[in-house]
Amino acid sequence: MISPELLEKYGALKKAFDKNEIVFEEGNLPTYYYQIIAGEVKMSNYNDEGREFIQGIFYKEQSFGEPPLFLNQKYPANAIAVEECEVFMLSKSNFMKLLEENPAISLKIIENLAQRLYYKSVMAAEISTHEPEHRVLKLIDHGIAYFNFQKDKNGYLINFTRQQIGDLTGLRVETVIRAIKALEKKGELKIINRKVYR
């Protein structure tokens, strides 16, 4: 999102995270701007019974965790490397300086936040008023536009596990499995050796 050259000019460092390594934790105060160079990071919450809710999944060139940084508030969720990652980390003070001295970047940040807010609005309405099949399909259609689903001869490959889809839509894995089967029967999805295509 912000060019590597500009980030490095303001002193950003590259840091590697192992698979399942924690990037930051719920309740902590933000001190860095994070931007992924390679790999995949997920932000999620766990309730008291250990049930997970995935706030978002982020890929290369995407930033994450800015809202609490701008607000001086505690992180509302955990960030974990889903796979081995390389990430730019820029200290808050240097990041704010970068923004001040490069007004065009602000618009990019605004657009990025707007995009994420849009996704959250759509999914919030889905989760609270629609039945499982509708929720799953909406997530998938959003994912085609904004997650990195690849197209092949069968259509877009939805490279999420049933469990991940459940954690993104507030459904249990069995419910997701049944919803996907029902959607296949209706012709909305294809299942080709257990993989889901849209």
Place this chain on the structure above:
Amino acid sequence: MISPELLEKYGALKKAFDKNEIVFEEGNLPTYYYQIIAGEVKMSNYNDEGREFIQGIFYKEQSFGEPPLFLNQKYPANAIAVEECEVFMLSKSNFMKLLEENPAISLKIIENLAQRLYYKSVMAAEISTHEPEHRVLKLIDHGIAYFNFQKDKNGYLINFTRQQIGDLTGLRVETVIRAIKALEKKGELKIINRKVYR
């Protein structure tokens, strides 16, 4: 959020909306930046059975509806005046010009979007993994900080109807009524002639 003087300098007009009048509708493309002068606006979705989900409620000096404006996307929800309102309307082109020529405003927009994203993150996790009482209490505690709840000798008056709380948390009105009663019994809330205090 943006000062009236600056808005007017860039040609913003004041428009009055009657109670229940539509400001914009889901599916339409944005053409204006909106900022409330007086009154109350709610953004919400309706599912196929007419069930409502309230995305947010906005009060004086707050803006709303920017994400799709920045993204050139259709509004994902409807905006309706809950009571008689007066609103600044600034055309998209003039708004973008205002931002370009006043970089400090960008940071305010960023902070505002960050705040809304933070709220959505918290409520999304609540709605998908917590039981009714927890959801209601979280909404109320958020409301004390960000909606305009007033404090008096009994505590903060939660000036939402049970139905509104339900539409904000994805619960039915009967469930909200029962959750509030249970929370009163636990000493988390007070009910004084049907009004809820925290």
Place this chain on the structure above:
DNA sequence: TGTATTTTATGATTTAAATCATAAAACAGA
């Protein structure tokens, strides 16, 4: 290559919240 773990799958059962039904209290407006 064999073993452990994860993912997908399916049927049976339970349960929390929705739904349905009804009504009293409060409020709004004529």
Place this chain on the structure above:
DNA sequence: TCTGTTTTATGATTTAAATCATAAAATACA
């Protein structure tokens, strides 16, 4: 002040999704 509407309230019933139980297939990994 009367009347219609909205809000709060409560009990009974239903239901959709969660939970529980179990297992096969696929994948990771040592």
